[in-house]
Structures are given as structure tokens and as C-alpha cells.
Amino acid sequence: MNIILFEEKEISSTYHIQITDHRAKHIVKVLRSQVGDRVRVGVIDGGRGMAKIVAIKPKFPFSVDLDIQLETTLPEEKPVIDLVLALPRPIMLRRILSQVTSLGVGRIFLIDSQRVEKSFWQASLLQNEQYREHLLIGLEQAVATRLPEVSIYPKFKGFMDELLVKDLDDYSALIVADPAGTNTFSEALRQAGGSLRQGGRVLLCVGPEGGWVPAEVDQFSGCGFSICTIGERILKVDTAVIALHSRIMALREIL
Amino acid sequence: MNIILFEEKEISSTYHIQITDHRAKHIVKVLRSQVGDRVRVGVIDGGRGMAKIVAIKPKFPFSVDLDIQLETTLPEEKPVIDLVLALPRPIMLRRILSQVTSLGVGRIFLIDSQRVEKSFWQASLLQNEQYREHLLIGLEQAVATRLPEVSIYPKFKGFMDELLVKDLDDYSALIVADPAGTNTFSEALRQAGGSLRQGGRVLLCVGPEGGWVPAEVDQFSGCGFSICTIGERILKVDTAVIALHSRIMALREIL
Incomplete structure (x- = not known):
């Protein structure tokens, strides 16, 4: 998982999101991220950017709070x-x-x-x-x-x-x-x-x-x-x- | 399995071979071959050809007897x-x-x-x-x-x-x-x-x-x-x- 993807509807108007599923587990177990770290994120059929980890619960059930900053608003070009x-x-x-x-x-x-x-x-x-x-x-x-x-x-x-x-x-x-x-x-x-x-x-x-x-x-x-x-x-x-x-x-x- | 492969040492001087392993099972169960049918064969690091099925035991333990006719003596060219x-x-x-x-x-x-x-x-x-x-x-x-x-x-x-x-x-x-x-x-x-x-x-x-x-x-x-x-x-x-x-x-x- 080289980018953490979200559905557009998951993201609040303040660009804050809390995740508790396999993506949270990936951030905790594979990336071993800490509060303050940044991860690459994207919106499915939307833009890409980075997100700052603002809270993390590193034990099961995992939970990660992210502040998202999108750098683009559109997805990459349609493959040919x-x-x-x-x-x-x-x-x-x-x-x-x-x-x-x-x-x-x-x-x-x-x-x-x-x-x-x-x-x-x-x-x-x-x-x-x-x-x-x-x-x-x-x-x-x-x-x-x-x-x-x-x-x-x-x-x-x-x-x-x-x-x-x-x-x-x-x-x-x-x-x-x-x-x-x-x-x-x-x-x-x-x-x-x-x-x-x-x-x-x-x-x-x-x-x-x-x-x-x-x-x-x-x-x-x-x-x-x-x-x-x-x-x-x-x-x-x-x-x-x-x-x-x-x-x-x-x-x-x-x- | 689009070709049945043999080790050179498996083949007798009369170009006859009896097989009883997964290759025999493949001929029986997948190709559903009968006595008289021909199958594509090859020798590992050697030539390719056809083999005629001269005997077959279509129930477990499977066994197939083949008469081999190689059309080439060498393998294909070394890939680049x-x-x-x-x-x-x-x-x-x-x-x-x-x-x-x-x-x-x-x-x-x-x-x-x-x-x-x-x-x-x-x-x-x-x-x-x-x-x-x-x-x-x-x-x-x-x-x-x-x-x-x-x-x-x-x-x-x-x-x-x-x-x-x-x-x-x-x-x-x-x-x-x-x-x-x-x-x-x-x-x-x-x-x-x-x-x-x-x-x-x-x-x-x-x-x-x-x-x-x-x-x-x-x-x-x-x-x-x-x-x-x-x-x-x-x-x-x-x-x-x-x-x-x-x-x-x-x-x-x-x-």
C-alpha cells in the first residue's frame, strides 16, 4: 500500500478523517507511523496529497486520525x-x-x-x-x-x-x-x-x-x-x- | 501443460517411455487422450516432437506408454x-x-x-x-x-x-x-x-x-x-x- 485511499464521502468538510480499518492497521503495523508523521493519501477518483497523523491508537482495535491536505483535485490522466x-x-x-x-x-x-x-x-x-x-x-x-x-x-x-x-x-x-x-x-x-x-x-x-x-x-x-x-x-x-x-x-x- | 517434457535419461534407446506421474494424469484427465492419439513432447534441454500413445491405463494409478518421434534434436535458441x-x-x-x-x-x-x-x-x-x-x-x-x-x-x-x-x-x-x-x-x-x-x-x-x-x-x-x-x-x-x-x-x- 503505497498510498492510503479514501472515498470522497469519508472526508469531512474540515478535511479530517478517522480510520479504523485495514488502512489504520497498515499505518500502525507496516508504516509504523507516529503522531506528527505524514503519509501519502488520495481520494478515489479524486486528487492526491499528504495527511498528517494527529492521533493514533496503536493497539487493536487500531485507529488513526488524519488531517488531509490535497495537492491536486483531479485523478491522474485516464490511461490510454x-x-x-x-x-x-x-x-x-x-x-x-x-x-x-x-x-x-x-x-x-x-x-x-x-x-x-x-x-x-x-x-x-x-x-x-x-x-x-x-x-x-x-x-x-x-x-x-x-x-x-x-x-x-x-x-x-x-x-x-x-x-x-x-x-x-x-x-x-x-x-x-x-x-x-x-x-x-x-x-x-x-x-x-x-x-x-x-x-x-x-x-x-x-x-x-x-x-x-x-x-x-x-x-x-x-x-x-x-x-x-x-x-x-x-x-x-x-x-x-x-x-x-x-x-x-x-x-x-x-x- | 502444452507440451509433455521428459528428462533425456527417461527415454529408452527405442524411444519408448512409460510414465506414471503427473504427466500421465494430465494425458488421461485433461487431454483425455486415447490409444493411438498423439501428444506434443519434448526433451528437457533437447528437441521437440510428437509421441503416439501405445498403451494407457486411465484409472488411478495412471500409466501411459508413448512412442516418441523427435522432430528436432536441439532446444529452441537461447532467449536474449x-x-x-x-x-x-x-x-x-x-x-x-x-x-x-x-x-x-x-x-x-x-x-x-x-x-x-x-x-x-x-x-x-x-x-x-x-x-x-x-x-x-x-x-x-x-x-x-x-x-x-x-x-x-x-x-x-x-x-x-x-x-x-x-x-x-x-x-x-x-x-x-x-x-x-x-x-x-x-x-x-x-x-x-x-x-x-x-x-x-x-x-x-x-x-x-x-x-x-x-x-x-x-x-x-x-x-x-x-x-x-x-x-x-x-x-x-x-x-x-x-x-x-x-x-x-x-x-x-x-x-
């Missing part, structure tokens, strides 16, 4: 990559959500695919925004405050229909990672080079273990997606998501 | 990146070893650093090459056969001394990832561009949680390493290793 992810196994999804949030993504679309095990859709993680805590872990790691927006599409077609109508124009580059892909990432990004340099956004789609089925690849292709090879080595989805995100970020910087 | 890793927590090290092996690394140097918790050096994972099983998981995932070479240095100085005398000339680019870094990866790789295109190798050093201490960064710097920024977002070591490996691979392709 949005991620479409064929719904993975819940245990893997948890880790991916934290990791991609720490790397930076604007939106996360969790979608169905032929090779997604249907039982994954019953995961409690997807109910009542329980996934949100794993996004927060990623923000706390990365010292960021902008929460990725998560959209869930239990039908592949439902996702594609809505994307075509609503969101497709948001992107300068549309990339599907697939073992059968023939384009390289650098080719796909170079085609969009000019608009990427001007802040254009990238939509990256990562399939399930076993990959997208050909009919899905065809639909992406028909909508203008570039089907990109991920190299000869077969990667697990959690490794692939980080690897492909990083590949795009690196190439985007120098195109 | 070697990784120096400040020893992480054992549970994280396991995952990193599998993931970087699936991405492809030639050598892995596990070294000490000021901020490495000394208790990590007692991990059973480091005794008697117990880490090897996690490398194999990575090869099985990536359909590869070349096992990364692992070297363990419980002293930072011991590592640096040996590197300087023995191995430093093996590399076209020497990169330390550090939050305090000022170079970018693309600059560091571009400087080595010509030799990288001719197959030059890259040594990537990733510090512990909390980073290298300044004295360590100075030592790397004094030996000719380029100290590269990893961006504003602080990443966990397991995320960072994959992200930086992928960044180098992407940039290397287009320099």
Missing part, C-alpha cells in the same frame, strides 16, 4: 489502454484486476467467449462490485487514484453490438491478441501512429485459455480489429495480459 | 534476455520463475540486496534445486524445452565481482530498472541497437520491493549499467518483471 478480457477463472481474475490496475487501464470489459467456462459467470467476485477491492489494491500499489471502469458482458454478441454502436470511435487502435494472428503489435500501432501520438487510445482484447474461436476472431476482424500474433510461446492469460499491455506502452512511446 | 533478480519472497519467486521461463530467459541470477529480507535465503525452494519444478511449469506452458540456468548469489558483492570477471562481455545492453532511473528503456536499447539486431543479449536487473539502495545503483552504474526509469506507477516485483521483459522484447524488435 482499455482491456477486453474473456472472463478468466475467478482466482486469476482477482490477480489480473489488481495487476492491470497497477499498470494503468481506463476501462475493463469482462466478456464471454466460447472457451470461457460458464461456471465462471457465477463467481461472487462479479456480484455487487466485489471486484472493486482488487482494483483498489492496484491503485494503492501504483500510487494512483483513478479507478478503472468495469463493464460486464455475459454475451459476446451483446458486447460487440454495444461496442459498435457506442464506443468504437473512442479508439485509435483496435488490437486482438491471438495465436493465429499475423500482424505484429508494432505494425498495428504504427498504422495508428499519428493519432496515438496525439493521445489516441488503444483497445486490447485478450482471449481465454485456449484462445478465441475462429468465429470470434472473424467478428473482431470484421469490425476493424487488427489480429496480432503474441509470438511462438504460449502464455497463461495473467502473464499475457501484462506482457501485451507493456508491449503496447513501450511501442507507443517511440512510434 | 537474462534476468538478475533481488531475491523475492518465496511464494512470489515461484510464480516469477514460472512466468519468466514461459516468457523466455537464458539465465536467472538470484542475488542479495540490502532490502532483501534475510529470511528469504532460508527458503526450501533454493535448496537442492527445488526451484527447478517451477521452471519446468514455465517450459510446459510455453512449449519450450530450454531450461534457464539459475545461479544463486547470497552476497551482492559476490555477484558483482563474478559478473565483472566472467560474464559482462556477454551482453550488448546492461539495464537496471529503478524508480530513480533517468534513462528510458528505448534510449538504453537504442544505444545498443546495432549489436542487439545482430543477436546481442540483454541483462535486466530488477530490485526488491522498495528498490535497490543508492550504493547498489552506484555499483551497477560504475560497471556500465544504464539505470532506467520504470515509469511513475510503482509496480509489485512480479508485475514489474513481466512488464520490463516485455518492454525490452517489444523495443528490441523494432530498433
Whole structure:
């Protein structure tokens, strides 16, 4: 936890807050802070700053009183990559959500695919925004405050229909990672080079273990997606998501 | 498991093998193979090919007889990146070893650093090459056969001394990832561009949680390493290793 995050509604009009949960425990046990120390803080989807510890109860139940001074009022800029992810196994999804949030993504679309095990859709993680805590872990790691927006599409077609109508124009580059892909990432990004340099956004789609089925690849292709090879080595989805995100970020910087 | 791997000594002179362990279970339960089916196989640090199932016992204790036909005699080329890793927590090290092996690394140097918790050096994972099983998981995932070479240095100085005398000339680019870094990866790789295109190798050093201490960064710097920024977002070591490996691979392709 490299930043202590608050909900905006937790903070009083005098910018004072008392916390008694895992954040208080972290300040006491990990940071070993004392009264008078300052800690880095942020408001979820808001600004960042520092907070001075004005009172502390270092024994269970922990309690920490903070006076907050925000240095910014807005979160960092929206990351340029949005991620479409064929719904993975819940245990893997948890880790991916934290990791991609720490790397930076604007939106996360969790979608169905032929090779997604249907039982994954019953995961409690997807109910009542329980996934949100794993996004927060990623923000706390990365010292960021902008929460990725998560959209869930239990039908592949439902996702594609809505994307075509609503969101497709948001992107300068549309990339599907697939073992059968023939384009390289650098080719796909170079085609969009000019608009990427001007802040254009990238939509990256990562399939399930076993990959997208050909009919899905065809639909992406028909909508203008570039089907990109991920190299000869077969990667697990959690490794692939980080690897492909990083590949795009690196190439985007120098195109 | 996308390839069934064998030790060379397991294979008889007639290229027949009987397996009864987790590999047999995988063939029975996951691949659901029958007599006559073919599976992808490889020899650790050797070639790859296919094997025909000539007998199978599909109930516990599982047993599978295979006739092997190797199509190559050598493993894939040595990956161009070697990784120096400040020893992480054992549970994280396991995952990193599998993931970087699936991405492809030639050598892995596990070294000490000021901020490495000394208790990590007692991990059973480091005794008697117990880490090897996690490398194999990575090869099985990536359909590869070349096992990364692992070297363990419980002293930072011991590592640096040996590197300087023995191995430093093996590399076209020497990169330390550090939050305090000022170079970018693309600059560091571009400087080595010509030799990288001719197959030059890259040594990537990733510090512990909390980073290298300044004295360590100075030592790397004094030996000719380029100290590269990893961006504003602080990443966990397991995320960072994959992200930086992928960044180098992407940039290397287009320099």
C-alpha cells in the first residue's frame, strides 16, 4: 500500500478523517507511523496529497486520525489502454484486476467467449462490485487514484453490438491478441501512429485459455480489429495480459 | 501443460517411455487422450516432437506408454534476455520463475540486496534445486524445452565481482530498472541497437520491493549499467518483471 485511499464521502468538510480499518492497521503495523508523521493519501477518483497523523491508537482495535491536505483535485490522466478480457477463472481474475490496475487501464470489459467456462459467470467476485477491492489494491500499489471502469458482458454478441454502436470511435487502435494472428503489435500501432501520438487510445482484447474461436476472431476482424500474433510461446492469460499491455506502452512511446 | 517434457535419461534407446506421474494424469484427465492419439513432447534441454500413445491405463494409478518421434534434436535458441533478480519472497519467486521461463530467459541470477529480507535465503525452494519444478511449469506452458540456468548469489558483492570477471562481455545492453532511473528503456536499447539486431543479449536487473539502495545503483552504474526509469506507477516485483521483459522484447524488435 503505497498510498492510503479514501472515498470522497469519508472526508469531512474540515478535511479530517478517522480510520479504523485495514488502512489504520497498515499505518500502525507496516508504516509504523507516529503522531506528527505524514503519509501519502488520495481520494478515489479524486486528487492526491499528504495527511498528517494527529492521533493514533496503536493497539487493536487500531485507529488513526488524519488531517488531509490535497495537492491536486483531479485523478491522474485516464490511461490510454482499455482491456477486453474473456472472463478468466475467478482466482486469476482477482490477480489480473489488481495487476492491470497497477499498470494503468481506463476501462475493463469482462466478456464471454466460447472457451470461457460458464461456471465462471457465477463467481461472487462479479456480484455487487466485489471486484472493486482488487482494483483498489492496484491503485494503492501504483500510487494512483483513478479507478478503472468495469463493464460486464455475459454475451459476446451483446458486447460487440454495444461496442459498435457506442464506443468504437473512442479508439485509435483496435488490437486482438491471438495465436493465429499475423500482424505484429508494432505494425498495428504504427498504422495508428499519428493519432496515438496525439493521445489516441488503444483497445486490447485478450482471449481465454485456449484462445478465441475462429468465429470470434472473424467478428473482431470484421469490425476493424487488427489480429496480432503474441509470438511462438504460449502464455497463461495473467502473464499475457501484462506482457501485451507493456508491449503496447513501450511501442507507443517511440512510434 | 502444452507440451509433455521428459528428462533425456527417461527415454529408452527405442524411444519408448512409460510414465506414471503427473504427466500421465494430465494425458488421461485433461487431454483425455486415447490409444493411438498423439501428444506434443519434448526433451528437457533437447528437441521437440510428437509421441503416439501405445498403451494407457486411465484409472488411478495412471500409466501411459508413448512412442516418441523427435522432430528436432536441439532446444529452441537461447532467449536474449537474462534476468538478475533481488531475491523475492518465496511464494512470489515461484510464480516469477514460472512466468519468466514461459516468457523466455537464458539465465536467472538470484542475488542479495540490502532490502532483501534475510529470511528469504532460508527458503526450501533454493535448496537442492527445488526451484527447478517451477521452471519446468514455465517450459510446459510455453512449449519450450530450454531450461534457464539459475545461479544463486547470497552476497551482492559476490555477484558483482563474478559478473565483472566472467560474464559482462556477454551482453550488448546492461539495464537496471529503478524508480530513480533517468534513462528510458528505448534510449538504453537504442544505444545498443546495432549489436542487439545482430543477436546481442540483454541483462535486466530488477530490485526488491522498495528498490535497490543508492550504493547498489552506484555499483551497477560504475560497471556500465544504464539505470532506467520504470515509469511513475510503482509496480509489485512480479508485475514489474513481466512488464520490463516485455518492454525490452517489444523495443528490441523494432530498433
